[in-house]
Amino acid sequence: GAVVSQHPSRVICKSGTSVKIECRSLDFQATTMFWYRQFPKKSLMLMATSNEGSKATYEQGVEKDKFLINHASLTLSTLTVTSAHPEDSSFYICSALIRQVSYNEQFFGPGTRLTVL
Amino acid sequence: SQQGEEDPQALSIQEGENATMNCSYKTSINNLQWYRQNSGRGLVHLILIRSNEREKHSGRLRVTLDTSKKSSSLLITASRAADTASYFCLNFGNEKLTFGTGTRLTIIP
Numbered sequence: 001g002a003v004v005s006q007h008p009s010r011v012i013c014k015s016g017t018s019v020k021i022e023c024r025s026l027d028f029q030a031t032t033m034f035w036y037r038q039f040p041k042k043s044l045m046l047m048a049t050s051n052e053g054s055k056a057t058y059e060q061g062v063e064k065d066k067f068l069i070n071h072a073s074l075t076l077s078t079l080t081v082t083s084a085h086p087e088d089s090s091f092y093i094c095s096a097l098i099r100q101v102s103y104n105e106q107f108f109g110p111g112t113r114l115t116v117l
Numbered sequence: 118s119q120q121g122e123e124d125p126q127a128l129s130i131q132e133g134e135n136a137t138m139n140c141s142y143k144t145s146i147n148n149l150q151w152y153r154q155n156s157g158r159g160l161v162h163l164i165l166i167r168s169n170e171r172e173k174h175s176g177r178l179r180v181t182l183d184t185s186k187k188s189s190s191l192l193i194t195a196s197r198a199a200d201t202a203s204y205f206c207l208n209f210g211n212e213k214l215t216f217g218t219g220t221r222l223t224i225i226p
Contacts, residue, residue, distance in 0.1 A: 006159075105148070108160040
């Protein structure tokens with residue numbers, strides 16, 4: 001199946017700094033990627049839809065100025081957590097969408113563990 | 118949004134036994150996928166079943182789909198300790214997804 005990578009897999013940063021997480025589709029092009037966040041022992045929560053060449057669409061309650069998303073190419077979307085706070089500590093997962101003729105498939109990255117001190 | 122609601126929320130069984138978990142969804146379906154998530158890790162794709170399929174096998178996994186009841190089940194046979202994880206179903210009726218809390222499966226050695 002298609003492969004999606006994320007980098008870094010784990011990051012620790014100080015409060016107030018910004019952290020960039022990359023999501024890449026390795027062997028296919030994805031015009032649409034998604035960013036999810038998961039709190040400990042909770043389900044995944046969709047944060048935003050990243051569309052290549054246009055602005056991301058954010059879910060209700062997600063601060064777009066806090067979580068900057070850039071989808072500059074068909075294989076790369078980035079999520080930047082700006083002015084990070086300890087409450088931003090979480091597990092962030094991206095997925096890339098492949099649209100087939102009669103169905104869609106999503107392929108998930110391995111996730112990025114963010115810890116803000 | 119397409120939310121899968123898994124049932125039970127938690128399941129503990131002895132190693133070697135079979136584990137069955139269920140999933141219900143609310144809207145129309147193109148295909149349904151089951152994923153596994155080990156603690157603190159990303160999602161791993163297990164199996165996909167299309168809307169025109171009723172049953173699918175992959176190794177020790179068996180998935181059924183009942184579109185009239187909008188439900189699916191995942192059976193893991195001859196469970197192993199490494200099967201301990203959370204399992205999620207995702208309905209790809211359209212593109213945006215929301216997740217349920219999954220079924221937390223614990224295999225007792």
